[in-house]
Structure formats: structure tokens, C-alpha cells
Amino acid sequence: MKRLLFLLFCVCFYGFGFSQKITAKVVGVKDGDTFVVLNEHRQIVVRLEHIDAPEKNQPYGAKAKKFASDFCFGKTVVVIGNGKKDRNGRWIGEIFYKNQNLGKELVRNGLAWHFKRYSKNENYADLEMDARKKKRGLWQEKEPIAPWEWRKFKKRKFEIVRI
Template identity: 45%
Template sequence: MKLLFLFIVFLHVVSCSTETDSKTIYGKVVSIADGDTFTLLSNENKQIKIRLHGIDCPEKKQDFGQVAKQKLSDLIFGKTVRVVQKDIDRYKRIVALVYDEQNNCINTEMLKAGLAWHYTKYDQNPEWQQLENSARANHLGLWSQPSPTPPWEWRKNN
């Protein structure tokens, strides 16, 4: 009976450790690397590299790469943000959902502006795909080009 109780407790702990384990970090954005990566100075005074989850912006040398970087800067540089960690990538960056002080999701703001692809390899949110589709249909940002090259393809060739 004791073993059964311990097993039930174990199952409860394991089942509760999915989304609730998301780590939330607050801090000030101190530098912008490109359209989907920035450095945060946390409230604990640590500099942390952050990669926006679920989107992929043009690389700096691609068309609209500098525009995407500037847009991200306009949205968050020098401002306090809330970072909700989703993962850590192979470059040791925190991959996250990022929110400004008005609780706007920065990831989706980049999609709405037409300055990012919905990165379906890592995110399958249909609402985010709708945002990309809307930007495409309205020829916003990089979608003003006839056939923009996705950054994951561009990186393979450069």
C-alpha cells in the first residue's frame, strides 16, 4: 500500500512538471543582436541572451534583416520585459516568449509586422500561422518581396 501511495505521488509530480516549470525572468533589454535575438540584463544583474520562440527573422545580411533588427529595437530596447522560457537552444540562449510592459507578445508583434516567419519546426500555434498569413496577404515587411528566402534556407547557403 505504501508503495502504491509513493507511485501515485511520483506520477502527480511528473505530470505537474510540464508547463508550470516555465521560468519567468524580468529585466531590461540592453542590446539587440538581430530581429529575433537580444541581451537582457536581469533583475539579478546577469546578462542573458534571449532568442524569440516560434519565429525566425531574416538574418542581418538578408533583405529586411536590418529592418527586423530595428523593429525589435523599437519594441524593446532599453525597456523592461518579461521573458517566459520555453527552451534553451544549442547556442545556450534562452528561447522564450517575450512580453513588454503592456503585456504585448513581442514574438507575435514581429509576425504582425511581416518581419518574421512562423517557425513551424518549433511551434505549431495556428494563431501564429494566421498572423504570418495576414502579413503575407497584406504584403507587409519582407512579404513585399515576390519570394523571400526563409532564413533557415539562407543559412544553409551562406
């Protein structure tokens, strides 16, 4: 019985211990899906969960960054994350300003993809399908290249040049 209670406590603690919600000021916009926020005098780099925005040097990359900047730069936002970090040490989470979700707004406006490899969230999938159907943003392009494909291509190109 004690073992079961201990296990239950660990499961509950794990769930609550790693879910995070902070209020912070956006002090940097690196690109359409990566931000620097200031919380209690410490800077935290946040990578938006569920989405992948075009790279800066990719078509629509500058537009995605501008949209994100207009949405939240210099503003106090709520960041909700599950406590996980990506391989670059960035906190993964969603950013809200006045109850609007930045990631969803980027996808809705055709400025980001739903990152299906890491997200099964149906809301994001629906928003992307709607943006595609209505040819918003990058979906106006004949064959838009997903950011993960763009990065893969750039990496291969760099490796060929290095050899």
C-alpha cells in the first residue's frame, strides 16, 4: 500500500512539477517561432510548441518574424510550457497575449506549419488546413518548402561545400 501511495505521489508530482506557466516580457524575437523573454530578471529562450515557422532566409521567414514581433515584442505575455527543452536548450511552450495564442495565429495566417512530427494537436492541424484552403500567406506559393526540409537541404549543401 505504501508503495502504491509513493508511486501515485511521484506521478502527481511529476505532472505538476514540470508544467510551467510564467508571465514575462518579450525582449527578443529571433525568428517566427523563437523568442527571448525576461522573467524575474532572467532571460529565457522559448521555442513555440506545435509549429515550425519558415527560416529567416526562407520565403515568408521575414513576414513570420514581423508578424510575431508585431504580436508580442515589448509586451508582457503568458508562456505556458510543459517543462521540456529542445536539443538547443530552448524552453518549449506556447505564448499568449490578451488570450490570443501566437502559434495558432501564425498558422491561421499561413506563416507557419503545424509541426506534426512533434505535435498531434488537432486544432493546429485544422488551422493549417484552413489556411491552405484559403491560400493564406505561404500557401499562396505553388510549392512551399517546409522549414524542416529547408534546414535539411541547407545542411546537406553545407556538408558538400565542406568536403
